[in-house]
Amino acid sequence: MDGRVNLSQVAMRFGDFTAIQPTSLEIASGEFFSFLGPSGCGKTTLLNMISGFLTPSEGLVAIGGVDMTRVPVNRRPTAMIFQNLALFPLMSVYRNIEFGLEVRGVDRKKRREKADELLDLVALGGSGDKPVAELSGGQKQRIAIARALAVEPRVLLLDEPLSALDLKLRQHMRTELKAIQRKTGITFIYITHDQGEALTMSDRVAVMCDGRIQQVADPMTLYRQPRTDFVAGFVGENNRFPGRVTAVDGGMVTLDAGLPAPLRGAAASPLEPGDEATLYVRPEQWRVGSASDSSLPFGGVIQAEHFEGAWLTLEIALEQGRTVRAHVPQALESDGVESSFKVGSACRLDYSPRGTLVLPGVERGQSDEEGADVAATA
Amino acid sequence: MWRQLHNRFGLPLTMAIVSLMGIWLIVMVLLPQWQMIDYSFHPALLPAERGGAKDVWSLTNYATFFRNEIHLAIFFKTIWSSVLVTTLTLIVSYPLAYYLAKVATPGQAALCLLLLIIPFWINEILRTFAWYIIFAFRGPLNELLLAVGLIDRPIRFLNGDTGVLVGMVYAYILFMVFPLYNAIESLDTNQIRAARDLGAGWGRTHRRIVIPHAKPGIATGCIMTFMLAAGSYAVPALLGSPGSRWFTQIIYNWFFEGGDWNQGAAYAFLLLVLCIVFVTVIMRIFKVGLGDIAK
Ligand SMILES: Nc1ncnc2c1ncn2[C@@H]1O[C@H](COP(=O)(O)OP(=O)(O)OP(=O)(O)O)[C@@H](O)[C@H]1O
Ligand SMILES: [Mg+2]
Numbered sequence: 001m002d003g004r005v006n007l008s009q010v011a012m013r014f015g016d017f018t019a020i021q022p023t024s025l026e027i028a029s030g031e032f033f034s035f036l037g038p039s040g041c042g043k044t045t046l047l048n049m050i051s052g053f054l055t056p057s058e059g060l061v062a063i064g065g066v067d068m069t070r071v072p073v074n075r076r077p078t079a080m081i082f083q084n085l086a087l088f089p090l091m092s093v094y095r096n097i098e099f100g101l102e103v104r105g106v107d108r109k110k111r112r113e114k115a116d117e118l119l120d121l122v123a124l125g126g127s128g129d130k131p132v133a134e135l136s137g138g139q140k141q142r143i144a145i146a147r148a149l150a151v152e153p154r155v156l157l158l159d160e161p162l163s164a165l166d167l168k169l170r171q172h173m174r175t176e177l178k179a180i181q182r183k184t185g186i187t188f189i190y191i192t193h194d195q196g197e198a199l200t201m202s203d204r205v206a207v208m209c210d211g212r213i214q215q216v217a218d219p220m221t222l223y224r225q226p227r228t229d230f231v232a233g234f235v236g237e238n239n240r241f242p243g244r245v246t247a248v249d250g251g252m253v254t255l256d257a258g259l260p261a262p263l264r265g266a267a268a269s270p271l272e273p274g275d276e277a278t279l280y281v282r283p284e285q286w287r288v289g290s291a292s293d294s295s296l297p298f299g300g301v302i303q304a305e306h307f308e309g310a311w312l313t314l315e316i317a318l319e320q321g322r323t324v325r326a327h328v329p330q331a332l333e334s335d336g337v338e339s340s341f342k343v344g345s346a347c348r349l350d351y352s353p354r355g356t357l358v359l360p361g362v363e364r365g366q367s368d369e370e371g372a373d374v375a376a377t378a
Numbered sequence: 379m380w381r382q383l384h385n386r387f388g389l390p391l392t393m394a395i396v397s398l399m400g401i402w403l404i405v406m407v408l409l410p411q412w413q414m415i416d417y418s419f420h421p422a423l424l425p426a427e428r429g430g431a432k433d434v435w436s437l438t439n440y441a442t443f444f445r446n447e448i449h450l451a452i453f454f455k456t457i458w459s460s461v462l463v464t465t466l467t468l469i470v471s472y473p474l475a476y477y478l479a480k481v482a483t484p485g486q487a488a489l490c491l492l493l494l495i496i497p498f499w500i501n502e503i504l505r506t507f508a509w510y511i512i513f514a515f516r517g518p519l520n521e522l523l524l525a526v527g528l529i530d531r532p533i534r535f536l537n538g539d540t541g542v543l544v545g546m547v548y549a550y551i552l553f554m555v556f557p558l559y560n561a562i563e564s565l566d567t568n569q570i571r572a573a574r575d576l577g578a579g580w581g582r583t584h585r586r587i588v589i590p591h592a593k594p595g596i597a598t599g600c601i602m603t604f605m606l607a608a609g610s611y612a613v614p615a616l617l618g619s620p621g622s623r624w625f626t627q628i629i630y631n632w633f634f635e636g637g638d639w640n641q642g643a644a645y646a647f648l649l650l651v652l653c654i655v656f657v658t659v660i661m662r663i664f665k666v667g668l669g670d671i672a673k
Contacts, residue, residue, distance in 0.1 A: 053571060073574045080575045086568035090590050099586070100576035151576055 002064045003029040003077075003154035003187035005050060010059035012045050012211075019045045021212045022059060027189065027204075029064075029154075032181050034190040036198040037208030038234070043191045046208075047157050050189065052076045064154055074103075079148035080157040084164070085140055087132045093119075093143055094128040100151035118146040121180065138169045145180065155187045162197065174201055195235050199223065207231045224355075225268060229363040232280045239324040241279040242362035245271050253358050255279050259320055261297040264353035271360055280357045283313065286326035288341070288349045296348035300324070305343055314341060316349065324349075418644035439644035449628055449645075456625035457652065459539065460607040463546040467554045467603045468596065470547060475558035476588065480567060498552055506616045509545045510536070513617065541617035542624075549613055550606045554599035561595025562588060594670035597660055604660075605653050625649060 005027040012020040019042045027033045035043045048054040049061055052073035061068045063077055079100075088096050097118055098111040106114070119125045122142035127135070135143065141161065148156055158177075162170045178201050181188045192198050198205045199219040206216045207230070215227045226232035233240070243257030253271050255263045257279065265279040289296050300316040303323065311327045318324060326349060328341060341347070383392045419435050427433065443449055478487045497505060512519050513535035520532040535541045565588060573583040589596070614624035629649065632642030661667070 051575060053575075073571075074577045074579060078575070080572070082568045082572060084566065084568055086566060086572040088569060088572070088587065099573070099578070103577040103579075103582060147576070 004062075004064055005155055005187060005189065006060075006062040006065070007050075008060045008062070010046075010049060010056045010061060012042070012049060012054060013057045019211050020049070020056075021210075023213055024059075025206065025213065025216065027187060029187055030185045032178065032188045032190065032201055032203045034192060034198040034202040034205045035208055036192055036195055036205050036235070038193055041208045042211040043193075043208060044159055045211075047080070047159055047189065047191055050155070051078050051080050051157050077154040078157055079151050079153035079155075081144050081148050081159065081161045083159045083161065085144040085161070087140055087144055087147070089132050091132065092128065093124075093130050093132060093135070096132060096143060097128075097147045097150050099147065104151070114150060115146075118149055121149070121183070122146045122176075137165055138173065141165065141173060142176075145177075149180075149184065149186070153186060155189060156181075158188065158190045160192055161190075163192075163194070170197075177201060199235070207234060209234070225357065226280070227268065227359075229278065229359060229361070232357065232359065237283050237325060238280040239283070240363075241281070241322075243277065243279065245273050245275045245277050245358075247273060252353060253277065255358065259298065259318065259322075265356040265358040266354065267358045269360060271358065275360060276362050277358050277360050278362050280359070281324070281351050282355075283325045283327040284311075285351045285355055286324070286349050287351065288314065288316070288326050288328050288347055291346040291348055293348050296350040298349050299346065300349060301346050302341060302343050305341065312341065314347075316347065414643045415647055417640045418647050420640055422638045422640045439641050440648075442641060443645060443648065449625075452623055452628055453625050453648070453652075455622075456608055457656075459542065459622075459624075460604050463543060463550070463607040464600050464604045466543060467547045467551055468600060471551055471554040471558055471599065472596075475555050475562055476584075478555075479559050479562040480565075480570065494552060494555065502549055503612045503616070506545050506549060506613050509541065509548065510616050513541050513544075536617060537619050537621075539618075539622045542614050542622055545613040545617040546607050546610060549610070550603045553602040553606060557595040557598040557602070558592060559595075561592035565591045593664050594666045597664040597666045597670070600660055601657050604656055608649065608653060608656075 005025075007023055007025045009022045009024055010020065011018065011022040023046070035046060037043055045054065049056050050063075050068075052068065052071065055069075068076060088099065091099070094112070094115050097115040101111045101114060115128060116125065119128055122145055124139060124142055124146070127139070132140065132143065144161070161177075162173050165173060174197060177188070177190075181201075190198070190201065199222070202219060204216060204218050205222055207214045207222065209230045215222065215231045217225070217227075222231065222235050226235060226238075229240075232238045241255065241257040241259070241263055243255040243263065245253050246256050246262060247254040248267070248271055251266050252264055253267045255265065255277060257263050263279050265281075267277075271277055287296065291299070298318055300318045302314050303317050304315040306313040306315075308327075309330075311329050314326045314328055316324050316326055380392070380396070383395060387395065418439055419437070420433060421436055421438055423430075423432055443453075474490075478490055482490060511517055514520075515532050515534055515536075519535070520529075523529045524532065535544075569587050569591070570583055573587045578586065609626060610624065611626045611630060614622065614627060618624065625645070626649070629642050629645045632638050632645055636642070
């Protein structure tokens with residue numbers, strides 16, 4: 001049996017609330033696959049259906065090509081890493097890791113060998129006799145991974161496993177998780193609401209919203225070619241310009257969004273003049289210059305600036321009242337142009353249409369991640 | 379504790395609270411107990427003889443017990459039956475407590491708890507009497523079993539120990555269910571799921587995860603049930619037969635029928651010692667300390 005996971009028309013309802021809309025998906029064996037979405041969008045529910053804690057209201061879950069409908073949790077070739085880890089506090093590290101082997105009737109000596117091997121894998125060799133309570137957060141994390149790997153699952157399910165760790169440790173564990181996944185070749189299904197985690201580790205990411213998968217793609221595609229408004233707003237940042245198409249020329253469209261100059265962008269799908277469409281411009285795609293630079297078509301006033309280390313995020317109110325976010329490299333700031341990026345001062349800006357994206361339709365009311373969140377919990 | 383009280387109430391009030399507590403403890407708990415123990419080491423005398431030449435410390439009252447084979451037998455039978463009651467109560471309560479704590483929705487759990495508690499608003503004697511009626515030779519239970527065809531002659535439930543066992547399990551089940559419920563409830567459900575996920579069947583999940591976690595609750599429940607059972611009077615008196623007498627009934631007889639308080643006090647003290655021994659043994663078996671139980 002390999003580690004392929006197939007969902008076919010899987011849906012989950014709690015009473016008359018639909019947590020997961022009918023969903024079909026194939027996750028390849030050995031893939032690092034992430035589900036990314038805001039809180040309450042149904043990520044855990046989906047994972048629980050794969051692990052067997054929940055039975056889908058509709059549809060089939062198959063692992064390695066085998067239908068899992070009649071296979072109970074304890075017989076599935078999956079292992080789960082819980083958000084709170086759920087290590088057994090009354091047992092030592094060894095006994096935690098050996099638990100799954102003990103269940104399978106592996107003899108004591110083999111269990112210990114395997115446990116030592118796994119402790120080495122997670123770089124905690126020699127701490128097998130410690131009580132679990134004495135470990136640090138990051139160590140507990142690794143023991144949880146070792147415990148799950150001990151049963152040699154085909155599929156490892158991880159439910160926001162890093163969310164309890166501090167930033168530094170989280171970044172470190174990302175690298176380790178990815179390394180462990182490469183070494184073991186196990187399918188990893190990873191759940192997170194942190195796009196950084198999803199984008200850095202995954203082979204493919206499914207972006208979810210309101211119980212529905214919006215897009216499945218590799219991280220690069222997801223960032224460059226989001227297919228829906230939600231994905232465009234949730235993965236990375238985007239400035240939205242809803243408007244009407246005025247001209248189409250090859251892959252490029254011109255959009256009237258009520259700004260002094262027409263906007264141009266690359267169409268993701270065929271559009272006709274007169275269609276409603278939205279242009280998305282990422283903060284790093286803006287070119288911001290001084291108020292006197294008349295080669296830049298849009299004028300605005302800097303409302304706020306946020307120091308982010310390598311760059312500065314400016315909130316600029318365009319003359320028409322729309323506020324956009326733009327990144328300015330730090331280097332620029334120290335080039336003497338500095339004075340033009342003060343809060344309250346005027347500036348001019350432009351973007352290059354090549355890298356931008358135009359999607360058909362305009363979303364109303366749902367403007368950013370928070371908006372989506374509100375919609376999801378309403 | 380003195381410090382905390384002092385900080386909160388000031389010196390005079392603290393003195394008052396502490397001395398009241400002390401007086402209560404001494405007058406209501408220690409003195410009567412001491413009086414009983416003192417009684418048990420003195421022979422039964424007429425009021426006129428008290429303080430006289432015959433009023434000396436002696437072990438006669440205890441010797442009487444150890445020489446009386448019937449009383450010894452009843453004593454051990456009480457221990458054995460109380461252990462049985464405790465075990466049965468545990469067996470009945472564990473699934474119930476697990477269901478309440480981990481399976482039932484909050485609504486179902488509230489309903490179940492209510493149904494469990496309501497009968498306890500009724501006096502123990504009345505509840506026990508209800509079983510007396512149910513178990514009667516021509517009572518509803520026999521009628522039912524006859525009607526279903528499980529038996530073809532009524533059974534005398536009240537003749538042997540069956541009635542006493544059932545009555546006691548029923549009378550004390552709450553004292554087992556609640557500590558168990560509290561203990562199981564505090565277990566992180568993900569632990570159970572993790573065990574299942576790692577391949578453990580239900581049996582092993584309970585053996586390795588739920589029961590070890592619930593140990594202090596199990597110990598508390600067992601101790602309470604055992605003490606209540608061993609000290610029970612109403613249930614064996616109502617549901618038992620002369621052949622299934624309880625040690626408490628012997629004590630009662632010494633006090634109120636034999637009129638020998640000194641002898642009764644010795645027997646009562648033996649029961650107290652038994653209970654203390656039981657508590658210690660249980661705590662050893664479950665490897666829990668007093669602190670765990672008090673939680
Ligand atoms: N047992 C249940 N009964 C009723 N509703 C449920 C149940 N489990 C989940 N839900 C609902 O289903 C939706 C999705 O829940 P789920 O736990 O899958 O979200 P999630 O994406 O994992 O969120 P988070 O990131 O906060 O963990 C939520 O609206 C939740 O209220
Ligand atoms: Mg979740």
